[in-house]
Amino acid sequence: GVLRLVRARGLPVLRMLRLEEALLRAAPGSWAVVNDGAGPAPCCVLGLSGKPEVMLDTERVRRDGVAVVKRFSGGGTVVAGPDTVFCSLILEEAAVPHVEPYPRPIMEWSGRHYAPLFAPHGAGGAGFALAETDYAFGPLKFGGNAQYITRGRWLHHTSFLWDWDARHMRYLRHPPKEPEYRRGRPHEAFLCRLRERMP
Amino acid sequence: MHRVMWGAVMGLRYRSGPYLASTRSYSLGDGVWFSRSHEWMKLDGGVGTVGITDHAQNELGEIVYVSLPEVDDAVTGGVTDAVAEIESVKSCSPIYSPFSGAVTEVNEEVETNPTVINSSPMDKGWLFKFQVAEDSDEPAVELMDEKEYNNYVEQLDS
Numbered sequence: 372g373v374l375r376l377v378r379a380r381g382l383p384v385l386r387m388l389r390l391e392e393a394l395l396r397a398a399p400g401s402w403a404v405v406n407d408g409a410g411p412a413p414c415c416v417l418g419l420s421g422k423p424e425v426m427l428d429t430e431r432v433r434r435d436g437v438a439v440v441k442r443f444s445g446g447g448t449v450v451a452g453p454d455t456v457f458c459s460l461i462l463e464e465a466a467v468p469h470v471e472p473y474p475r476p477i478m479e480w481s482g483r484h485y486a487p488l489f490a491p492h493g494a495g496g497a498g499f500a501l502a503e504t505d506y507a508f509g510p511l512k513f514g515g516n517a518q519y520i521t522r523g524r525w526l527h528h529t530s531f532l533w534d535w536d537a538r539h540m541r542y543l544r545h546p547p548k549e550p551e552y553r554r555g556r557p558h559e560a561f562l563c564r565l566r567e568r569m570p
Numbered sequence: 571m572h573r574v575m576w577g578a579v580m581g582l583r584y585r586s587g588p589y590l591a592s593t594r595s596y597s598l599g600d601g602v603w604f605s606r607s608h609e610w611m612k613l614d615g616g617v618g619t620v621g622i623t624d625h626a627q628n629e630l631g632e633i634v635y636v637s638l639p640e641v642d643d644a645v646t647g648g649v650t651d652a653v654a655e656i657e658s659v660k661s662c663s664p665i666y667s668p669f670s671g672a673v674t675e676v677n678e679e680v681e682t683n684p685t686v687i688n689s690s691p692m693d694k695g696w697l698f699k700f701q702v703a704e705d706s707d708e709p710a711v712e713l714m715d716e717k718e719y720n721n722y723v724e725q726l727d728s
Contacts, residue, residue, distance in 0.1 A: 419657050420635030445634075445657040471726070473629035474661040504660045518661035522607050522649045 372466040374401045383410040384451050385440050391459050392443050395519060395526050401466045404528075406457040413539045414438045416530075418446040418517060425547060432542050444528065446504075446517030450542050454534035454566075461526045472525050474518055478504055481516070481527055492568045503550040506531075510552060511563035533565045598709060603668070604719035605711050607649075610692060611668055613702075620667060621696040622656065622687065625723050630658040633684040638676040638698055645671045645700045647710035654697050656687070665697060668709035675699040 377394075379387070387406050394402045415427055415437055423429055423439055426448040432439060451457075460481075464472050470480045482501040489499040489506070497509035506514030506529070519526045540558040553561055602612045608626035612619040627633065635657040639645070645653050645667045652664030653673070676698045680686050687695035714722060 419637070419655070419662050443662065445662045446660045471629075474631055474658060475629070478660070516660060520661055520663045522664075522666075 372401055372463065374403055374466075377402065377404045379404070379406045381408045381410055381453070382406045384414045384416055384438070387457060388440065388442055391461070391526065391528065395461050395521070395524070399463075401463050401524075402459075402461040404457070404459040404461075408453040409451040409455050409457065411453055412438070413450050413452040413536070413542070414440055415448065415542055416451055417441045417448045419443060420445070421448050426544055428542055428544055435542075437542055442517060444517035444519045444526065447515065447546055448543055449515055449530050450535070450539045451530055452536065452539060454532075454536075456531040456533050456565075457528065458531065459526060459528035461524060463524045465523070472520050474504075474520070477518055477520070477525060477527055478516065481529075482506070489569075502552045505550065507552075508563055508568065510561075512553075512561055513563050513565050513568075531565060532562060535562065535564060598713065602716060603709075603713040604716065604722075605666075605668060605713055606722065607666070607711075609665060609668075611713070616702050617674065617699055618667070618669060618671070618702055619696050619699045620653070620665065622665065622691055623719070623723075624691050625726075627688045627691045627695070630656065630661065630663065633658050633687045636680045636684050636687070636697065638681060639673045641673050641676060643673045645669070645673060647671075647706055649711060653700075656684075666711070667700060668711050668713055669700075670703040670706040670710070671700040672703070673698055673700050 377390070387404070387409065391404055394404070415432060417423065417426055417439065419442060421441065427439065467480070470476055478501060485506065486499060493499040493508045497511070499506070499508055502510070502512065504516055505512045514529050514531045516527060516529050537559055543558060545557070598613060600613050600615065602610055604610050604623065608623045610621050610623050633656055637655040639653050647667055647670040649666050653667050654665040656663050656665060677696050680695060680697060
C-alpha cells in the first residue's frame with residue numbers, strides 16, 4: 372500500500388493533533404505525520420484521561436502562561452517544545468495484517484520498526500529497546516507513545532526527545548502511576564537526549 | 571408505557587431515563603450477540619446492553635478510563651459515531667453500537683472504577699443501555715452468536 376507523508380516543522384501541538392485526528396477519522400489510507408519541533412514555546416500535553424491537577428504543577432504552569440492540550444489518544448503527560456520531534460503513524464489494518472490491532476502487538480511492531488534507526492546509536496547495557504511502552508537506551512527514555520485503535524485502522528504516535536529543557540520538566544508532577552523501570556527516578560534522571568547520541 | 575428508574579441494583583450505580591416498553595421484533599432474536607471488534611450486545615425486548623468481551627479486555631490491558639454517553643443521547647448504529655471510548659494504559663478505542671437508538675442507562679460503576687471492565691467484562695462491566703430506534707431493524711454491523719464468536723476468537727489466537 373501507499374503511505375502518505377506529511378512533513379511539518381514547528382507546527383503547534385494543538386494544530387498537529389487536530390490534523391492527526393482528522394486524518395485518522397476522515398481520510399482513508401495510511402499516513403505518516405512528522406513534525407520537527409512543536410512551536411517556540413513549551414506545551415504540556417495530557418492523554419485523554421489526564422487530569423491537570425494531578426499531572427501538572429498547575430501553579431507554575433499558570434504563572435508561566437504555558438499552554439495545556441489534551442490528546443485524543445491515551446498515555447501519559449509530556450512537555451513538548453521546539454526540540455521535540457513528533458512522528459505519528461496512521462495505518463490501515465490491511466496494510467499491516469501481521470500486526471494485531473491491540474496495544475501490545477502495535478507497540479512491539481513499532482519497536483521493530485524503529486530499531487534500524489536507533490539501534491546503531493545504543494551500545495551494551497544502553498542499547499535501544501522498548502522499555503514497557505517507551506523507547507529507551509537502556510534505562511533512559513527518549514520517546515513516549517500513545518495509540519488510538521479504531522475499526523480497520525490504528526494510530527501510534529510518538530514524541531521523541533531530540534533535546535529538552537530541565538526547567539520545563541518542572542511543569543510535570545511525578546506521575547502517580549509510573550512504569551516499573553522508572554523506579555521513582557525524577558525526570559532529569561529518567562530521560563536522555565537524542566542529540567547527545569545521534570549525529 | 572413510560573417508566574423512570576433510579577437508585578441502585580445489587581449495589582451497582584447507574585443513571586437512567588424514561589423508556590418505552592416495547593414489543594418490537596427484529597431480524598435478530600433476543601440474546602447476546604458479538605461483533606468482530608469484540609463488543610457484546612444483549613438484546614432484550616428492544617433494549618440493548620453493550621460491553622466489551624473478555625478477549626477485548628485482555629488485549630487492551632488495564633483499563634484506566636471510560637468515557638460514557640449521557641442518558642437520552644442519540645446512538646447511530648455502525649462504525650461512524652462512537653458511543654463510548656475506553657482508555658487502557660496507552661491506548662484509546664471507540665465503542666460503537668450495532669443499532670441506532672437512544673441511551674437509556676449508563677453504568678456509573680465503570681466510570682469510577684474502570685477495572686471492573688477487566689474483572690467482569692460480560693457482567694458488572696457493562697457500559698451503556700439503549701432503546702433501539704423504531705426504524706432500526708437490521709444491525710449496521712455483522713453480529714455473531716456466542717459459538718460463532720468463540721470460533722472467530724480461536725482463529726485470531728491461532
